[in-house]
Amino acid sequence: MISIRNISKWFGEFQALNKCSTEVGKGEVVVVCGPSGSGKSTLIKCVNGLESFQEGEVWVDGVSVASRKTDLPKLRARVGMVFQHFELFPHLTVVDNITLAQCRVLGRSKKQAVDKAVQLLEMVGLVEHQPKFPAQLSGGQQQRVAIARALAMDPIAMLFDEPTSALDPEMINEVLDVMVKLAQLGMTMLVVTHEMGFAKRVADRVIFMDRGEIVEDRPKQTFFENPETDRARQFLSKILTH
Amino acid sequence: MLFDWSSITGSLPILWQGMIVTIQITLVGALVGILLGMVLAVLRLSRSRILSWLAAAYVTVFRSIPLVMVLFWFHLILIPLAAGLLFPGQRLELGLLTALTAFSLFEASYYAEIIRAGIMSVTKGQFSAGLALGMNRGQVMRLVVLPQALRRMIPLLLTQAIILFQDSTLVYVINLDDFFRKAYNIGNTVGTLNEMILFAGAVYLVICTLASGCVRQLHRKLIVLPVK
């Protein structure tokens, strides 16, 4: 489904990604972890073209992301993304946030879009907050709406960029629960996160990145029990003491 | 559509005379404006409600009317009035004096706001620290708050001076010959009005672009870099 082949990216002199390669198959849940500055967010943003890259290729469901012939907006409509800071549109109600792209990009009728929105809000447990504005919701609620907004586009895959990093501790679980549910429903997911509990529960594979490189890329079990590299071992020991 | 630029070289001396007037207005207006602006800012921040209110009224009045009107006011009323009181019966050339006074008092209201905002941008914590060390209000203002405030203000003060430099052209309405008026007059007399207007515009463009470029550099050195 998602194929990242040898991509390298530079911000001026600084190399953010160094020959990164990996595959995410249909229905797979892959977690990307690593210290800050390791390039995790940059990597995931290359998948839907929000970040460009100088070398390598990225293919999503047979479409090359970097190719000039690719209709990028069309591709992005098929891949959902959830951001660290939620990024709900503050001037639109919850329902309008979810219907905006459905109508403008997919061409659905307002009624279809609203029905879909309500259905998804039920799934994330926020149906009664329909008419509210994002600023009236808590962080955890906003993020759940953001997930619903991305799901409304019926994506073939979902990208998560540190979805719980900006949340207060007591709200992290409500978001993780939604993500677990999604994984169990068979969604293809690429998740950048520090939440190892989530990884242990539903991830198929874990990727460890450090300084722009993919250092480890292993099935969940083997990664946690027996990391190959010292860097990964150090990282795990620091994180897992919580 | 042929332009005749030849009249420019010959008229440079006259234009320079006009430029002197422009520079005088800019310098005096800015310096007096800043000094008076400081007084006004301090008055607005003072504990006395009357003083604060008076300063606020001054600033509000001057900021809600056009500069053109202020120039008319001074030209038709206030300066002749003062001249009539101080030098009764004499006919005086009051054009430049009118401009200098009007601009100084007008700019003061704008400078007052810049300075007040600059002072208020220095946090209360700094003020408290000064007081805690045993300084009185005046000392804290002078030794702690104002130096910090000045660094933040300087780019804005200079920008306002550039605006003043441009606004000095409005002495046109009181028939004072600044650089632009001279250029206009020459153009009218010789018949090269278009060329003179464009030339004057180009001169202002070059001077102001360079000046604002310098201010931007200064802004980076004073404000942006130290924070990093």
Add this chain to the structure above:
Amino acid sequence: MTFHLSPVLPLGAFDFSVFLRPSPEAVLNNLSYLLVGLGLSLLLALASWVVAFVVGSVVGVMRTLPGRILPSIGVCYVELFRNVPLLVQLFVWFFVVPDITPLLGDRFKQQVSPFWQEFIAGTVCLGLFTAARVAEQVRAGIGSLGSGQLGAGLALGLRRTQVYLLVLLPVAYRILIPTLTSELLNLIKNTAVASTIGYLELAQRSASMAETTARVYEAFTAATVLYAILNLLVMFLARALERISALPGFLGVGGNK
């Protein structure tokens, strides 16, 4: 040029009946003379504001776009219109442009009435001048939203124009209401400069009235009061607009961050 004021008018001796006496134009009285001036100032200001808002928004948006060409055009525009004095710009539009524009220019000078010549030159000049300032505000407004909002919109498959029109600008304009209001107030004051090309707006009329009636104080006080009232009116409307467009719970950019 000196102007002698022999009797020093004490403030108590305001002669308000001067407003009811015939005006310099011999049309109605002085008060209506001034009020018409106010109306003309306002008319010029509103027409210019339309130009300034549209052009300024376009230029401001251009400066936030990726690439080199469009942002550079934006920078050049702003630098050009901010570094030449307003009066000089006005003279360029009123004198120079009609003179050097081949066909339209001659038609403009010969077939358009003086009033409309002044009005059009004034509108174009003030509009483009103010647009440069509006552009800076719009650029800052969009910039303050952060790149996240743009990213979120693009990630949903919206095209860049759609993200700007549906997401970025609606929020940016709300944030910008206070600064745009003060630009409008500046614009109203700047209409006085149009008097130099013969547009009989309020400031010029107050000076005319002062000279013909010799009632200098009354004339200028009236004009000052009228400008102040106009100021208050604009600020009142701006605050009403802020209240109408306010989003519940939204205190400013970066709410829960």
